Amino acid sequence: MDLNNKLAALDQIYQIYDHFASGLDLACRKHCAHCCTTGVTLTTVEGYKMAKKLESGENTRWIEKIEQALKQPHFQLKITTNQLANMCAEGIELPAEENTGWTACPFLTHALCPLYIVRPFGCRCLVSRNDCGKEGCAEIDDFVLSVNTLFLQTIEHMDAGGCTGNLLDILGVMALKENRQRYAEGKLNCRHPGLIRNHPLKVLMVPPEHRTRMEPILQSLRNIRI
Ligand code: SF4
Numbered sequence: 001m002d003l004n005n006k007l008a009a010l011d012q013i014y015q016i017y018d019h020f021a022s023g024l025d026l027a028c029r030k031h032c033a034h035c036c037t038t039g040v041t042l043t044t045v046e047g048y049k050m051a052k053k054l055e056s057g058e059n060t061r062w063i064e065k066i067e068q069a070l071k072q073p074h075f076q077l078k079i080t081t082n083q084l085a086n087m088c089a090e091g092i093e094l095p096a097e098e099n100t101g102w103t104a105c106p107f108l109t110h111a112l113c114p115l116y117i118v119r120p121f122g123c124r125c126l127v128s129r130n131d132c133g134k135e136g137c138a139e140i141d142d143f144v145l146s147v148n149t150l151f152l153q154t155i156e157h158m159d160a161g162g163c164t165g166n167l168l169d170i171l172g173v174m175a176l177k178e179n180r181q182r183y184a185e186g187k188l189n190c191r192h193p194g195l196i197r198n199h200p201l202k203v204l205m206v207p208p209e210h211r212t213r214m215e216p217i218l219q220s221l222r223n224i225r226i
């Protein structure tokens with residue numbers, strides 16, 4: 001799939017998820033941003049979309065912000081969601097994730113996201129039934145977790161040939177015009193620090209008890225036309 005088609009598909013995937021999330025009973029509200037941290041991960045197609053938006057905006061210091069944040073320890077994935085699904089299906093032991101600690105997302109401004117419209121799925125799916133600030137952590141319904149996993153798997157599959165990584169690592173790569181060009185030509189490799197190669201979706205990580213309820217969402221994803 002070429003880049004324009006990937007971006008068009010991504011917009012539709014986001015729309016389907018945002019419609020689903022709008023029907024949930026959540027504590028999330030404007031200026032609530034405890035979940036906006038450097039722990040967010042995303043794919044290259046999402047990073048490309050964010051970098052293009054940043055490049056066209058007024059904040060010319062965004063690359064500097066990313067470079068500063070990259071100097072701090074930050075969470076890095078060892079495997080992608082589709083790899084995780086495949087390893088679970090094959091009974092392979094999963095690698096332990098390192099807890100590097102999280103700080104606030106460098107884009108957060110007065111508890112608001114200046115990139116809200118193009119925020120990646122990893123930000124969109126951070127939802128909670130309770131107020132994380134008061135309770136100390138998010139409370140996410142099991143069905144919502146399954147739906148989130150389905151979308152993570154779908155976006156990774158759609159971004160075939162691309163990479164997954166931490167927000168800082170992906171934007172650090174996408175900040176460079178030549179890397180965006182390489183990505184647009186399908187020539188970006190995932191050997192940059194913190195990036196791992198995307199994998200195709202082979203096994204859906206949807207528990208049997210959620211399959212019937214999830215069918216309309218699956219159908220909406222199948223109906224995506226570009
Ligand atoms: S996930 Fe938690 S911190 Fe984030 S907006 Fe929702 S309630 Fe607030």
Ligand code: SF4
Nearest residue numbers: 036037105108113123
């Ligand atoms: S990109 Fe925006 S929504 Fe995502 S963590 Fe940063 S400030 Fe929050």
